[in-house]
Amino acid sequence: MTTVLTDFSSKLKWALTGQHDVTFVYLNNFEVEEYWSETGILKLPSLSIGSAADVVNRMEELGVFLAGENDIILLKDTPNQEFMADAQALGFGRSRCITVEHNDPAMNITANLLHCPKTVDKLRELSQAAGTNAYLVPFGTSDQEEEFSRLTGIPLAVPSSDIFRKVNDKGYSRRLNAELGIRQIPGVECTSLDELVSGFDQLKSVLEQGGRLVLKDSMGVSGKGITVIADEARFHKCMSMLEKQASKKGIRQINYVLEQWIDKICDLNYQILIDRSGGVEFLGVKESLVEQGVHQGHLMPSRLNDVQLEVIREAAMRIGAALYRDGYYGLAGMDAILDEDGTIWPNLEINARFNMSTYQTNIQHQWLPEDQCGLAKKYTLRLNHLLEYGVLRSRLGALMFEPERGEGLLINNFATVNAAFRSEGTLFSGRLYGVIIASSPERLGAINEAIEAVLSSINEVM
Template identity: 80%
Template sequence: MSTVLTDFSSRLKLALTGRHDVTFVYLNNFEVEQYWEDPEILKLPSLSIGSAADVVHRMEELGVFLAGDQDIVLLKSLPSPDFISAAQALGFGRSRYIAPVHNNPGLNITASLLQCSATMDKLRELAQTAESPVFLVPFGTSEREEELSHLTGIPLAVPSSMIFRQVNDKGYSRRLNKRLDIRQIPGVECASLEELASGFEQLKFVLEQGGRLVLKDSMGVSGKGITVIPDEARFQKCMSMLEKQAGKKGIRKINYVLEQWIDKICDLNYQILIDQSGGVEFLGVKESLVEQGVHQGHLMPSRLSEAQLGVIREAAIRIGEALYQDGYYGIAGMDAILDEDGTIWPNLEINARFNMSTYQLNIQQQYLPDGYYGLAKKYTLRLHRLLEYKELHAMLGEWMFRPENGEGLLINNFATVNAAFKSEGTIFSGRLYGIIIGSSPERLAVLDEAVEAALSSINEVR
């Protein structure tokens, strides 16, 4: 058994409940942010992600690498036995798994559970018969997770949905930065069309000097709700679309942040763990791989200098203490950037919930000793049939991670590979999530290229 894995599970339990002898039921409800939005606000139109939602809903399988041996992971479908065997060979995947009788791909994990009476009965029985206290631990909490907790009798180990909604608003992050005197990108929070128009007048000088602005949906996630403003014409077009909605709906309420666009060297993400007594533990910082505002992965450890790391650590502790004062405890991740002048902007936004980095912590602690590097990423596959784990493993062959050589690709989610499958012969997109481990950044690049080449044979659909 992996002692490191058990140790982190125990640390999380102690932080959230004050006890080690509890069972956590992990509910990895990705994109819970959509349920924190106020439905009575104006929003710019956005593209529908369509069948990609089927894939996103299966990201909950990442919880296999987070849960401790005595814990339970709630899944949309039971995992591939071969995938679990591979995880167990590495010291993970020894928790229990509970899934609804039927998986509706269009529903997220919480909705799937609420619609399955048999699974709800099983969770109620668990709450009543467990020898040790049982707690529900979601990725993030909305009214849906509170309903699940209420109906099953399994208490939440995290704050209420009201607290989650409050602290995950980008406007909250800006107000907190001001309160704590943390370096902040010039910008404004806008709760009405009038405030947005006024805010643009304040920031228009950025465009006049050749810069850009960016308009962000305060509850947006994964690149959604971000509009780059290169000139005044683009801003006025956004205003026109919002004004048109306002005329139809009779409301002028919005929830946006308008900021100066900062040219950067890299994106950063760091995490903290806030316990119930207000203690804050810094969990580390990674370089985020971002394309068009959408998270693609992480490079670990970051290449920051000691001075730059010091800026991040100081901000992390101060933000954690402030979050606790505002009622939040648990895991929180902050997005930051290193700009082209070498300046750290420590808090672009707070993601007070689990982050992708959260699901990498155990792997990182177990298999990324000092001197080794990790590249967490997703690979896109174009498939026309279901792909078995054994077949994928055979294709990757020598490039798969093995503890004895300490390098290779460690797969930490297989469910997303086949999540969008509809019928034999119909092409669909799948995702493979994993962490490449290597002895140097250069070795990571070699291994990544080799994995891409091995997977390319799958993508050659005939």
């Protein structure tokens, strides 16, 4: 008997539980990677994201476009009513929303919930209610989500934090590539300062030939922990900083990957879904828009030809089987690149958790047919007053997505626009997330430029 899946949420339920009549409680704890970092190891200094944390902590609203009608989404604040009305008119935002008692902007959604006993009690009552078959579905699992699951009595639908931590290490990705025979960028895994020196000796010929190296924190997130090394002086400066820490702390352990820098045509991201019985489904590939290691959006479809797509697909299935063998199931996204020679490097790193692509899946299914193009991206705003959704919608006007036209900007997160607001007249940065849908790459570009012009004028006026 063939199971008919009406949306991605239904597909996810079947994969993670083998059931359809369950309630998923979505906990979209972005940047959970911060809680996977090991203690007792040395790290290079990393720039603080400061008030940007306030914005990142409101990215949980993206889950409005992922949760199904019978599901629950946990939020830091009540969504804007006009934003929700627009979402519902397009077939989304029909799940139940449960918000924290008090939104602490500095806390991510899980930490915030753990400081809200009344909300925890409400969810515990829900888990104990007769006929309720609920599962907790986080973006990714750390000790925090396991504690939240224990307190509420809502079981996790995904693996333990130990499994997440293991398979999201960049060193794990490299070891898996070697085991599976997947084409791999020349590089080394380094767990001590001595290994880093030895690894550099192996790779410094790249610098002598005019190339570059890149040093990556194996548990780094959102572009943090990445250092590009263009010459020996830069490497020795990094070593000097680490050695200075080592002498103070009395340890020499690190967790870095040192790799050759590959000049590329584009970044790629593809997703797989691994079910509880080990089945692996390839969910597709997109071009990733990346600036200084930080994700900016996706272009759909990718420019890959059939041969290149098959390289990605084959790697995806093999990686999925290996992840399942090592205890992981659920969603996983792999970063890849297409280099200037047209060669695919299929697995730079595994992100075994939800990805930004995850939150676009239902939108693609509903409003992005194969003959259309999509551009998912974030826009940065510089404001000194609260920006109302109605004002933004009015200013964008015909640039907003309309099903009848089949094109325009579909906003899928508004909370991040005003998340860093503190007081009237004080400058702050906000983000607007959306997906542009159009009939061609040229139309995508034209609509994107028009949106940027409108947002620029809002910046100036505000």
